[in-house]
Amino acid sequence: MEQRGAYTPTPPPAWTPRTDPAPLLPDAEPYRVLGTPAAREADPELLRRLHTALVRGRRYNTQATALTKQGRLAVYPSSTGQEACEIGAAFALEERDWLFPSYRDTLAVIARGVDPVETLTLLRGDWHTGYDPYEHRVAPLSTPLATQLPHAVGLAHAARLKGDDVVALAMVGDGGTSEGDFHEALNFAAVWRSPVVFLVQNNGFAISVPLDKQTAAPSLAHKAVGYGMRGRLVDGNDALAVHEVLTEAVRHARAGGGPTLVEALTYRVEAHTNADDAGRYRAPTDGDAWRAHDPVALVEAELTARGLLDADTLEAVRADAETMAADLRARMNQDAPLDPMDLFAHVYAEPTPQLREQEAQLRAEIAAAAEDRPEGTPR
């Protein structure tokens, strides 16, 4: 064998892992407050607000599901069981902050002040978004999974560049964490140190697929480590815990500390949507432990233990939720005002000549149809 030239091996250059900011590893146990002595310290007013919103949220979910049965909604993805994630998180935001929700996050959207009817417009089918995103600083509900996460990063980045101390809260499901946009958003946010809080609602399933087929990570919160951001693990049925963890993450982001990834452990009580048959992928008793750990009951127990909730107050809270549901039902049962010309109104700032032609065509079709219709026939 040919002799190689003399080569003196040298040791490789020293490698120092980056330790700042440290430590990044998530909590070993999901953070919990309700049912522990620490809950006694909680502000009674906050507990009451959480309770009212949770009860309303639960009622909104059952009402919206009922509306699908009446054909008023094409589909509804219920967040029953997950109300604490949605409300605990949204309540952690200031008015100037932004929310970037997924399709299941209507309760968080309502918690920002959006009219419940407007949150259902997308599902009713008369307008894709249903509300003006700037009014309450809520981005449109995103149907493609995880794609709204980079938007949250960009918005928070732009706000920081302009000198505004705005934080963006971006919500995603456990399934959504497998999407490329999730990784790209977290990486961008960490590199840019953007004031973003990512909230993963781990409800156990992506439609029918359980978490262990979605990821091999020890927890979804662990994913934060690889990007160089903090990961937090929280009991997603504990509204107070979610609120505390999110408030801290929002504060950290606002102070320039960069993004946080929060994983909230929860359970999707209903099927993926009313159109899904959960019986095909889980047994009726699956999730019983989670059902027993109900987010509404947890807050009620705490309020009761502290003497903050008597039968009359509880009745008043439930009556308020009923009123909300009745109002929702009544307004959703009105036919949506529809203008076919809306089809062309907002494709571009100025319609293209091609769209103007098509608009004229549709206008003529509608006029002709009106002429053909015998006197007195309903439209």
Next chain:
Amino acid sequence: MSTTVAAKPATMAQALGRALRDAMADDPAVHVMGEDVGTLGGVFRITDGLAAEFGDERCADTPLAEAGILGAAVGMAMYGLRPVVEMQFDAFAYPAFEQLVSHVARMRNRTRGAMPLPITVRVPYGGGIGGVEHHSDSSEAYYLATPGLHVVTPATVADAYGLLRAAIASDDPVVFLEPKRLYWSKADWNPDHPLSVEPIGRAVVRRTGRSATLLTYGPSVPVCLEAAEAATAEGWDLEVVDLRSLVPFDDETVCASVRRTGRAVVVHEAGGFGGPGGEIAARVTERCFHYLEAPVLRVAGFDIPYPPPMLERHHLPGVDRILDAVARLQWEADS
């Protein structure tokens, strides 16, 4: 005191860079972002000097993730900025496709006008530079099939400046296709006078003629002009229309030309099947049928993945292929 600057040769790359610079100087909301656009000035040097002049936040090197870049640009636009995104090469824009199609193109529509996204996506496109795989695609058909996007492509140095300024000023998202092959093409150009901004949506007649119209855009414009010169030897007097904008489409200029000449050939590099030429030929036929002396023909790239560099000259529509098509316009009833 005003100094007069004499016209001097400038490249399309310089004109594009100048357009970015002027847009950034005029409007602090304009932010340039992408891979290697900062210190390096972009792999084609279009963004050269911008980071030095405006800082590395207004001309920002991003992580290497096209969906992330465009997705972040969406959020930035939501907050009032005007992001100009550079996609390094045509085929590397594909990871950003979902953001483009699912959000960029339809956010105005989804929000009933409340949330327009003034984003410019610059995509160097097309072949002819000996690029390896994934560096030469003509991806325009994907973009023009997506409602909500403007799709623009310059063929001259002056248009590169004028159309890019218009794209950045537009309140709608614009896919700005830069013909790589023409980056180094030169024209006598006085960058200080005048700096004309070309409105999006207008085609232009680059060469007038009487016997047939070549409808083309981007990298194929110079090829068509060359073909038109060569065709004079055969007695053909060809008109060349540079479309400049695929969306919106200038039916008016195109149809006026075809009605005058009675014959038309659409020329582009992208594959013919499902390509822009099919749409253009159909539009022209629908609008000019009684003026046509022959079917509208297409000269396009083959329907193949972009070929390796040593074979690309066989794929790209060249002068001869265009002249062959022109010869076929001598339509006989029995042919």
